[in-house]
Each structure stands twice: as C-alpha cells, then as structure tokens.
Amino acid sequence: MEAPDITIIGVGRLGNSLAKALSAAGIPIKSLYNRTANKAQKLAADLNINVSGSFPSDDHELGDLIFITVADGAIEGVAHRLADITEDFSAKTIVHCSGNESAIILADLKSKGGSIASFHPLQTFTGYSEPSDFEEIYFSLQGNKSAFPQLKEVAKRLGAETLEVTEDQKSHLHVAAVLASNYLNTLLDAAVETASASGLAPKKAKKALMPLVKTTLQNIEDQSFEDALSGPIKRGDLQTVEHHLDLLKDKPELLALYQILGQRTVELAKKSQQIDHDTARKMIKMLK
Template sequence: MKKPRITIIGLGSVGTALLNVLTKSGYEVISVFNRSEIDPELIRNFPDTYFSKGLPNNENKLGELTFLTVSDDAIDSVATQLSERCTDLEDKSVVHCSGVHASKILSPFSKKGASIASFHPMKAITPKTSSFENTWFDVEGDGAAIRWLEDLADSLNAHVFEVEPKAKPLLHASAVVASNYLVVLAELVTKISALGGVPEDTALKAITPLMENTLRNVKELGVTEALTGPIARGDLKTVKQHVESLKNAPELLSLYKTLGIEAVKIAVRKNGETDSLEEIRKLLS
C-alpha cells in the first residue's frame, strides 16, 4: 500500500515524536498545525512541511492520514471545530492517539466521509522520542483507517493489536500502572532506603538493575513465575523484620503491606497455599 501523506495537529510530546519518526521513516508529513506559536528551529528542521498556528481552514492542507495529537480533553472540541470547516473528507482518515478515548469521539469527521480510528502507543513518549521500534499500539475504529495504521506500524517495526472501545479506559489504566506507578515504586525504593541512610542516587543505581531484571523475567516467564523474594519463599521472619523496620514510617509501611498482600496472592498461585503464606497474610493484614 502506498504511504499516505501525513498531517499532524498538536505539537505536544506525541505529535513532535510522530513528526520526527515518520519523517525519518520516509513518510511525507505535508502539514503541521498547533494552537500556539511553533518553534522556528523546528520549522527550519523540516523545510518540506507546512507549519501553521491554529487549525486548518478547510481540508485542502490535510493529508490522507491526519493525527489529532492534542490533549485528551481537547479532542472533542477540536474535532467539532475542524470538521465544521471541512466539506468532503472521502478517502481521508483521522486518528487520535488518546489512551482513554475511543474513536467515536471523532464522529464529526465520519459525517464528512472520513474513516476514523484511535492509535495509542504503549510507550512513555517525550518530544525526543526517535523510534517506535517494538512499540505496541492499541487500535480500534474503521477498517480503512486501521489498515493505514497497520501498514504504518509495520514500517516502523512496531506492532498493533485491536481492542474493543470499552477496553480503552481499562487498558489505559493498566498502562498508567505499568509506566507511571513504576516511577512511584522507584520513589518508594528511595524513601525506604533513605531510612537506612542510603542516598537517593546510590539507591537508584543499585536498585534499577534489579527492577530491569525483574521486568525481563516478567516478559520471559510471566507474572507468576517472575515472583521471587521472601514472600515467594514464605520467609515469615524476613517479612516480620521488614515490618518492624518500617514501624516508624507508617505511610511506607502501609504501601509495603498493601503490595505485599498482592504478592501473597501471586505466591499462592505459584506454590500453593502454605502455613507460612497464611501467617504472612495475617501479618500484612
């Protein structure tokens, strides 16, 4: 399938990353629109792309595939405003990259003949993101738009999987846990280590390789088999010592106990119910 010409509306982290990656991958990004002034250096770096502040006045500046990469809260109003300026969007697709919204939020474009879809990257993206290799995108929407996106992902050495609209907010919540809450866990690591006088930078240098190794184990072995440590072994005395050492930091102890209870559930799946796991459950409860 011939590569579509691309339009990007919204130069946040995702929009800027798409501009960089798609151009580098041989896509013709014909136009970029942004609600605020565009960095002149960015314009100089992409001399073949038309840049403009605000929204297009009509469909003439839109490529075959338009990415609406504005904030989640702005998608509805931008879709309404832009669609009202367009007359005929046949043979065009409009896509948003929100994790929580389904493609139906783009229905104003459907009324003008466009196919619509959502295309959400399961990746922590910054404006410096230079590749989507091995990134997974959840997609849903019209077949014509999804075919464009499948081909696009394939050309970027990325992957797509189709989801039902109702799965979008749940999948996004899981992505928040996987990405944002991993940062929260790193913060928890530094706070607990600090109680023992270990500096934050030292704790992170020591612990992040362990976190990375655990993520590899989760990927290769699955959640249940990846669980190691005192709860997986049923080491009641070790867990008691942890609880005792955290008694003067009630907020940290509460988090440790809450996460520990979930670890007990995994340990039971892995090794079956044991007396030691029951005692650990009681201790953490």
C-alpha cells in the same frame, strides 16, 4: 501498501516524537500544526515540511491521514473546528492518540464521511525521545475498521505492532498502562525513599536498585509472573517480612504500600506453589 501523506495537529511530546519518527521512516508529512504556531514552524523547518501554522485554513492543507495529538481535553474541540473546514471528509482518515478517549470523540468528522479511529501508542515519551522509541511497541487500534489498514502500515513502517481492541478493552488497557508505566515510576520512587530512610543518599540508592529492576523486567519478559518472582514472600520467610513491617512502622504511606503489594505477592507465590497454604495464611494475616 503505500503510506499516506500525513497531517499532525499538536506537536507536544507525542506529536513531536511521532513527526520525527515518521520522517525518519520516510513517511511523507504534508503539514504540521500547533496552537503555538512557531513551535510547529520550527519543527517543520527541521523536517523539511512545507506547510505549518497554528491550524489548517482549508482542506487542501490536509493529508489523507490526520493525527490529532493534543491533550485529551482538547481533542473534541479540535475535531469540531476541523469539521468546519469542509463538508466532505470521505477521503480522509482522522485519528487521535489518546489512551483514555474512544474514537467516537471524533464523531463530528465521521458525520462528514471521515473514517475515525484511536491509535494509542503503549509507550512513554519525553522531550528526549528518539524515533527508535517506536520500535517493537504496540499501538491499540479502536474505531472504524476502514481506518485500520493505513494505520497498520504506518505502525509497520515505524517498526511497531498493532492490537485491535473494543472500546471497553481500550479503556482497561489504558488503566493497565498507567499501572505498568506511571505507577512503576511511583513505586520505584517509594523504593528509593525506603532505602534512604536510614541516611543512604537517594542517588546512590537509585543507582543500586536499577540493575535489579532491569533484571526483574527481563525475567518477567522471559518467564511467567510467578516463575519470575523472587524474595522473602516466595520463600515463605515470615521473619524477614515481619522485620520489614517493623522498619516501616513510622512511615505509614510506605507501610500501606508494602502491605497491599505484599498481599498481592502472596497470591502470586501461591500460584508458583513455593509456599504452602498455612504459610500463605500467616503471611496474609501479618500483612493486614
């Protein structure tokens, strides 16, 4: 299957990264738009794209596949405005890339014959993202199945995988992504704060912890969660856990975080059968 020519509306972090990755993969981009037109025009010039501006003025400027990569709160408004351009979207596939919103938010375009879908990348993007950041990631697909073949081809060209989900599955997957990505960031920030509580420089603490984090992630990828688990709770080391709790007694937020994650870790350790029922019970009592 040939990749369709593409329009991108919104060139923030995701839209910018997507445009560069599509271009690098040899997928034709017909037009780029952004609320601040000069941002779209600059990117268009960099990627040799002929059509750009603040918003398409007619359907002749639109590709066969239209990505709406604006903030979640702006998607419906953009879709409504886009629907005013023409009465016939039957030859178009329109997708948004929000993890939180369903494809149905594009209903205005569906009512005019368009195929609609959500195409959410399970990846984090920054101003420094590269086309390679799309390789081996997953896009969740939700919406009209007629849109899926084109989107699967785009994902394939980017070196990515796809996962078809229901609306409910999509919502839960997005919560999971926040836990796995955003909250991992927060957890590591808390770990550095803990290490720095006795005067160790935060930068040194972060540098010392990162190899551990990377190895842990690799172990999780290669093994089950319970087999990849290590540390005092898996060993049933009540004395060490008690000492940790005492060290954090003057840091209530860090203490609460340690306790709730510790309780979850006890349940994981029980699955690995590394601690007995009595030790697990004592550990849970200590962590409450």
